[in-house]
Amino acid sequence: MASSGEFLVTRGLGKTFQDENRTKTVLSGIDLELSFRDCLAIVGPSGCGKTTLLLALAGLLPPTTGTVAFQGHPLSAPERKIALVLQHYGLFPWKTAGANIALGARLQGIEISAKKLASVKKELDIEGLDHLYPAQLSGGQRQRVALARALLLSPLLLLLDEPFAAIDTVTRERLQNNLLAVFSQRKFSFVIVTHNIEEAVFLGRRIIVLDNKNHGIGAVVENPEMGSIEYRGKPLFFERTTALRNILEEFE
Amino acid sequence: MKRRTIAIYVSTVAFIYILWYVLSLLLGSNILPDPLKVFLRGFEEAATSEFWVHVKASTLRLLAALVSAFILAVPVGLILGSNARLDRLFSPLIYLGYPIPKIVLMPVIFVLFGLGDTGKIVLLAMIIFFQLLITTRDSARKIDREIIYSLKSLGGNRFDFFLHVVWPVSLPGIFTSLRIGTGTAVAVLFFVESIATNEGLGFYIIDSWGRAEYATMFVGIISLSIIGIVMYEIFELLERKFCKWKDL
Numbered sequence: 326m327a328s329s330g331e332f333l334v335t336r337g338l339g340k341t342f343q344d345e346n347r348t349k350t351v352l353s354g355i356d357l358e359l360s361f362r363d364c365l366a367i368v369g370p371s372g373c374g375k376t377t378l379l380l381a382l383a384g385l386l387p388p389t390t391g392t393v394a395f396q397g398h399p400l401s402a403p404e405r406k407i408a409l410v411l412q413h414y415g416l417f418p419w420k421t422a423g424a425n426i427a428l429g430a431r432l433q434g435i436e437i438s439a440k441k442l443a444s445v446k447k448e449l450d451i452e453g454l455d456h457l458y459p460a461q462l463s464g465g466q467r468q469r470v471a472l473a474r475a476l477l478l479s480p481l482l483l484l485l486d487e488p489f490a491a492i493d494t495v496t497r498e499r500l501q502n503n504l505l506a507v508f509s510q511r512k513f514s515f516v517i518v519t520h521n522i523e524e525a526v527f528l529g530r531r532i533i534v535l536d537n538k539n540h541g542i543g544a545v546v547e548n549p550e551m552g553s554i555e556y557r558g559k560p561l562f563f564e565r566t567t568a569l570r571n572i573l574e575e576f577e
Numbered sequence: 578m579k580r581r582t583i584a585i586y587v588s589t590v591a592f593i594y595i596l597w598y599v600l601s602l603l604l605g606s607n608i609l610p611d612p613l614k615v616f617l618r619g620f621e622e623a624a625t626s627e628f629w630v631h632v633k634a635s636t637l638r639l640l641a642a643l644v645s646a647f648i649l650a651v652p653v654g655l656i657l658g659s660n661a662r663l664d665r666l667f668s669p670l671i672y673l674g675y676p677i678p679k680i681v682l683m684p685v686i687f688v689l690f691g692l693g694d695t696g697k698i699v700l701l702a703m704i705i706f707f708q709l710l711i712t713t714r715d716s717a718r719k720i721d722r723e724i725i726y727s728l729k730s731l732g733g734n735r736f737d738f739f740l741h742v743v744w745p746v747s748l749p750g751i752f753t754s755l756r757i758g759t760g761t762a763v764a765v766l767f768f769v770e771s772i773a774t775n776e777g778l779g780f781y782i783i784d785s786w787g788r789a790e791y792a793t794m795f796v797g798i799i800s801l802s803i804i805g806i807v808m809y810e811i812f813e814l815l816e817r818k819f820c821k822w823k824d825l
Contacts, residue, residue, distance in 0.1 A: 403730050403732065408730065409726065411727060412723070413723055415723050415726065415727030415730075417741065419748075419822045428741070429731040429732065432733045458825050
């Protein structure tokens with residue numbers, strides 16, 4: 326294991342998209358550091374490049390400038406120890422929940438014991454859904470299936486792109502609690518992209534706010550008190566959400 | 578086959594039978610014989626080995642054309658649909674090739690491939706090929722970027738992309754195209770079998786017509802229709818089995 330400081334590092338990361346008529350800069354000069362077993366939330370106004378940053382961290386979008394390094398090595402392609410859960414879950418509609426969960430392990434040629442499979446399903450409360458297709462599952466179940474697929478690969482880094490955006494408030498809170506519980510029991514770091522301020526404060530030990538104007542990091546909010554379900558009811562939680570809301574309004 | 582589908586088929590057959598019977602009475606001509614006479618002739622014909630030679634010849638030609646069109650069109654469609662650069666390169670060719678009524682190329686194809694089975698199968702396959710190619714390509718184009726990211730992040734390579742994404746995404750479109758293509762191919766089959774052959778239901782129909790054996794002619798028409806319906810239902814059945822997710 327690389328030292329914690331070297332776990333995930335970006336230096337001067339920038340991303341520019343070019344089509345026939347114009348050049349659009351989405352990210353510029355992003356410097357980030359994430360330690361092992363740490364959690365980071367990325368927030369920002371719509372179109373500020375949150376998902377682009379996450380895809381760059383996943384090795385799926387090569388940066389135009391700068392570098393991404395994972396465990397001390399430059400990241401130029403998807404890495405098997407990095408798992409990604411996408412906004413619309415990234416489940417394959419033509420595969421059953423069981424086949425979706427097993428797909429990552431199958432593609433990577435990893436043998437998963439029945440015990441491990443059962444334990445992940447139990448952990449996420451998705452037992453008995455194996456034969457159902459994603460269209461037959463509720464939003465919350467789909468999200469947990471996607472999470473199970475990612476966790477089954479025992480990732481060291483979990484990247485989540487607005488994972489609970491399309492889910493009702495009650496289920497969302499339950500899933501946030503789920504994620505926090507899994508995080509405290511397993512050894513991995515996670516980065517969550519969200520537009521939900523409460524979610525960012527509940528799940529991010531550090532919260533970075535992306536700035537739409539200069540395409541970089543506009544503000545960083547340290548939130549070391551997070552980590553328990555009770556945090557949501559504490560006055561500090563409300564203070565942080567208010568502070569974050571004020572910062573976000575500046576960047577809108 | 579679903580009970581509802583069977584009920585639809587039975588009621589349609591009953592309706593056609595009644596309509597046919599009424600028309601045959603009104604016309605009072607041999608060209609439209611009493612349907613009962615046709616069915617009885619059908620049983621007589623089915624008892625002869627000669628009739629089955631024609632059925633076999635037509636079925637084999639149709640199957641050979643479907644299989645060759647499938648083998649050629651589906652991989653090309655999957656590749657073009659998932660590769661924008663190749664698609665751009667070949668688009669003009671497909672754009673120009675698709676609207677040409679392939680049947681007008683019959684003389685050229687018969688000169689190149691002969692008047693035998695090969696020429697006939699090539700012509701049928703060409704008709705199905707373009708339909709299948711375009712549907713497959715268009716289905717493969719509809720792949721959501723999120724699915725591609727998902728597969729890549731799970732460790733999938735180019736081969737996995739075709740196996741786990743492009744192929745299943747395109748499959749419903751492929752079945753639809755096969756069903757439509759079969760209908761067109763059966764019509765063309767009749768036409769090509771009326772030329773330079775003495776085997777196949779097309780020949781059987783034309784031959785009976787020439788001999789003014791109208792009941793036998795209708796046996797041929799019904800048999801050719803049954804081949805088309807059976808093929809259609811087989812593709813429908815396969816689609817239901819392999820694309821269950823589509824109707825959820």
